[in-house]
Amino acid sequence: MLNDSFPFADYVRDLYQQLKVLKKLSLPTPIQWTIDWDAVRHLAGAKGQRNRAHAHDFFEEVRKKKAHPAVYFFTIQRADREAIFKAFVHAKEASANLRIHHGVKHPDFRNISHVPASCGKSSCLYVGSVKKNLATRIRQHLGLTNSGRTRAMYLYPLLQDLPKLPVITVTVYFFEQRYVHLTEHMEYVFQKDLKPLLGKRSVIDILPVVGD
Numbered sequence: 416m417l418n419d420s421f422p423f424a425d426y427v428r429d430l431y432q433q434l435k436v437l438k439k440l441s442l443p444t445p446i447q448w449t450i451d452w453d454a455v456r457h458l459a460g461a462k463g464q465r466n467r468a469h470a471h472d473f474f475e476e477v478r479k480k481k482a483h484p485a486v487y488f489f490t491i492q493r494a495d496r497e498a499i500f501k502a503f504v505h506a507k508e509a510s511a512n513l514r515i516h517h518g519v520k521h522p523d524f525r526n527i528s529h530v531p532a533s534c535g536k537s538s539c540l541y542v543g544s545v546k547k548n549l550a551t552r553i554r555q556h557l558g559l560t561n562s563g564r565t566r567a568m569y570l571y572p573l574l575q576d577l578p579k580l581p582v583i584t585v586t587v588y589f590f591e592q593r594y595v596h597l598t599e600h601m602e603y604v605f606q607k608d609l610k611p612l613l614g615k616r617s618v619i620d621i622l623p624v625v626g627d
Contacts, residue, residue: 437600446587448473450557452580455571458559477550477587484595485549486605487587489540489556489568495581499574500534500612503527506573519564526566527573528614539609540583541568544602546595549587568613 454471491499506527513524528541545552554560558569574580590598606615 433597433600436594437597437604440590440594440597440601443588443590446473446476446589447584449582449584450570452571455557455559458554458557459571473585474550474553477553480589481548481550483549483589483592484544484546484598485587485589486542486544486598486601487549487553487585488542488605488609488611489570490538490584490586491540492582493538496536496538496612497534498577499540499581500530502573502577503530503568503613506569525558525561525569525572526564528566528568530613535610535612537610537612539611541613542602542605542609542611543614544598544605546598549589553585 506525507530510525510527513521517524519526541556543552543556551560552567555565555567556570558567558571558573561569570583590601594601602615
């Protein structure tokens with residue numbers, strides 16, 4: 416049983432101090448990559464029609480900052496929104512059926528990010544954050560790895576059957592290591608502003624007003 420001395424006050428005090436830092440934080444210059452699907456095919460083991468160097472340039476740049484925290488988001492073209500959302504709805508249902516009938520160890524099971532009941536109107540597909548090793552997380556979202564346990568979008572396996580693979584851009588903000596404890600708070604701010612179609616959609620709106 417919890418007692419009266421449970422440290423809510425300590426938590427609130429620590430949170431308040433973190434938010435004071437967050438209020439004064441400026442965004443660094445972002446890194447962007449419009450996904451080269453031929454490069455992704457190559458990385459996935461299929462035969463791509465073009466050189467994979469563009470993807471390697473992006474991942475090489477990301478790997479150089481593997482120890483840094485980051486906030487990232489994926490954006491799409493509005494014309495592709497409905498088709499992408501329907502593909503995720505279908506894939507989520509298929510994965511749920513696999514889990515029920517065959518378990519999470521089935522080779523085709525993917526733990527897909529949360530898909531809401533209806534499609535929003537944003538051009539942002541997903542917002543996420545990491546404390547380190549962003550390259551690994553991006554590979555999970557592209558669908559280049561599948562542990563069966565980690566939630567991700569698995570973009571290439573889910574979207575490869577569309578008539579045309581959509582234009583999707585990844586935007587990354589890397590921060591200094593001293594801000595690693597703020598990544599989840601920064602992710603909430605990005606989510607609230609960008610209103611992603613997938614993933615965590617609810618944002619805590621009870622954060623205190625922070626003074627100077």
